[in-house]
Amino acid sequence: MAVLSPSRPSTGRAGRTAITALAPAVWGTTYVVTTEFLPPGHPFFAALLRALPAGLIALAITRTLPRGMWWGRAAILGVLNIGLFFPLLFVAAERLPGGIAATLAASQPVIVVVLAVVLLRERPSGWRTSWAVAGVVGVGLVVLRPSSAAFDLVGVFAALGSAASMALGVTLTKRWGRPDGIGPTAYASWLLTAGGLFLLPVTLIAEGAPPSVDGPAVLGYLWLGIVGGLLAYIVWFRGIAELPVTSVALLGPLSPIVAALLGVLVLGETLGPLQLAGFALTVAAVTAGQLSPRSSRSAMENPRTPKERTHQ
Incomplete structure (x- = not known):
């Protein structure tokens, strides 16, 4: 029993991290689903259907409403x-080349590192800060392409605003936790519904009447709502509760990386040497950001087996 106990926390942590990583990986499918299945010109409507129906379904299943301050x-x-993050991200995508928008949005882990110090009283981590910056550079190398598009200040502020909104949301989610007795499904239902209700008037103002929907669009909206919305956010919020918030934030660059991979596999795009280097750097940043530099250094300095350490 004593020999096995040191390995349990790390194994559990690795499993929780892998499960949490599924959320940004699924979000990376949004671009392909949007371009290949959904009617063009209605990004806010897609965001609305990604949030509100999923939230209402989960509310109907859990039959649990917030109480007191949790409203x-x-x-x-x-x-x-959700509600503010989606519109800002779509505004950035419309006004900036996609690579620039994705790179600016990938600054979210850097912002989370700062907010964790301010709001969560965590000690600054040079290790995770360095890998957060490396993740931004890696995403930039993967998605940036030469473009003649003009520099758009509104688009830049929208991209940075989306990153800041999500970063603050993630940090406050960690700070406030979940009420006692409330599971991740009920918790996700509250946030998806709140974000969807916020998006409802925004969508009506920005896009007017909803578009006509055919069979492929129905499948696309179902994927975004059930898998990319409800299931992904249940996993995401559970991960925020169980893992260090900076580690969770450093999983975010998986989203543009998955989008780039699907562009190659589904849309026939290509990755040159620079993009491949950026891909490797991003994967390294995501992986290293989950490690504790203290434990890694200790393991290198004292590479004894667990059995040897138990007899110390």
Whole structure:
């Protein structure tokens, strides 16, 4: 028993991290689904269907509503994580070349590192800060392409605003936790519903009447709503509760990486040597950001077996 006990926390941590990573990986399918299945010109409608129906379905399943202060907290977290994040991201995508928008949005882990110090009183981590910056560079190498598009200040602020909104939402989600007795499904239902209700008037103002929907679009909206919405956010919020917030944030660059891979596999795009180097750097940043430099250094300095350490 004593020999096995040191390995249990690391194994559990690795499993929770792998499960949490599924959320940004699934979000990386959004671009392909949007371009190949959904009617063009209605990104806000897609964001609305990604959030509100999933939230209402989960509410109907769990039959659990917030109580007391959690009405306000759920509204704030829903707007930051979903309701405000989606519109800003779409504005950035419309006004900037996609690579620039994705690179600026990938700054979210860097912002989370700062907010974790301010709001969570965590000690600054040079290790995770360095890998967060490396992740931004890696994403930039993968997605940036030569473009003649003009520099758009509104688009830049929208991209940075989306990253800041999500970063603040993630950090406050960690700070406030979940009420006692509330599972991740009920918790996700509150935030998805709050974000969807915020998106409802925004969508009507920005896009007007909803588009006509055919069979492929129905499948696309179902994927975004059920898999990319409800299931992904249940996994994401559970990961925020169980893992260090900076580690979770450093999983974010998986989203543009998966999008780039699907561009190669599905859309016939190509990756040159620079993009491949960026891909390797991003994967290294995501992986290294999950490690503790103290434990890694200790393992290198004292490479004894677990059995030897138990007899120390």
